[in-house]
Amino acid sequence: MNEFINYLNSIVELPHNAQEAINKITIHREVPKNTILLSHGEICNEFHFLATGLVRVFYYKDGKEVTAWFASQGGIASAIDSLFSGLPSIYNIQTLESSEIFSLQYGKLEPVFRDFPIVERLGRLMVTYNYLLLDERMKLFAFCTAEERYERLIQQFPDIFQRTKLGHVASYLGITQEHLSRIRAAYKNK
Amino acid sequence: MNEFINYLNSIVELPHNAQEAINKITIHREVPKNTILLSHGEICNEFHFLATGLVRVFYYKDGKEVTAWFASQGGIASAIDSLFSGLPSIYNIQTLESSEIFSLQYGKLEPVFRDFPIVERLGRLMVTYNYLLLDERMKLFAFCTAEERYERLIQQFPDIFQRTKLGHVASYLGITQEHLSRIRAAYKNK
């Protein structure tokens, strides 16, 4: 039993042989800081569970990097556009800290789904949960100001500014680095 | 066989008995225009497939209605926050046209999942597909201007302006009605 299986079990309790089957198609490794796990244009066929560390998922818009997602301890990251479609991804995945990662090879999951319907359910619940997260984020963008988004972020991820550069966070919030810097400055005087 | 089962079959081919089981927990009805299918604060336990018509999913932000989603022919609509969590929803669902709707009673799905693992897969793929849709929408908001969002919308949903009021569309695009009106005006001179 490892952190990844632990995590999966917390969503749906898996029988031992299903755990084994998943372990067999999972790669466990320590990845140094600033490693590119996926470059855009490539096909993504794994998803990553972070036992420790920090990664970002980002894409390019008009030549600039835009952070789509951060994942840290206990979080997952992948290029879902490609993972789910089999087409090349627009996303890049990069470690921002040295990270201990469990990478599940999605392409090898099919027989596991077939042998263990419970894993199909696990997959459904995981996507569902992440849908809700994205829905939250969506609402935040659709009708909240940059400042409200900032507040929410530091609440959910208090140490993010200590762990990565401002520019990465700014694009995650959908604003420029300068604007984020000013929001933070205004915040200190409260 | 009906439109709803047809739709499900297009995602995953279902054996006949699974189709039956789903049909048994699905309500088929014609709903008049402007009907509220769900009010915020209620628990949502069904999701709706639109054979014809148009609905919007919306919530309140600072007293104002914000459209989160439109669904028309062949689309689905529900208050996913509640459907997936069992908690009261923040969303409202309203028909904008008289609509022919298949409403699947989500709470009765559990035994169907158990009897037919293929339905579990169907569920996973449906959530997955909708995750990708939401991801698209998210990217559109995170780093595209209102005008780019407008362009994308008329491309995907050319007749939306004929079918509902401007205000509903504006909040879907994350802008005010006035601003949307001006974008449209600027567009005509092209």
Next chain:
DNA sequence: ATACGATTTTGATAAATATCAAAGGATTTG
């Protein structure tokens, strides 16, 4: 057709955010 209510557009102004440039601070490296 006319009048009413609802919806959309237009106008003036204000607020939020971006852009570009430069100045400060950190951090790394020789």
Next chain:
DNA sequence: CAAATCCTTTGATATTTATCAAAATCGTAT
């Protein structure tokens, strides 16, 4: 430790979008 590089902040200005108010348009019921 100093130089070089990278990152963050600050300043000035421009653009985008919101707000509030009024005018124009549309749809519908008389």
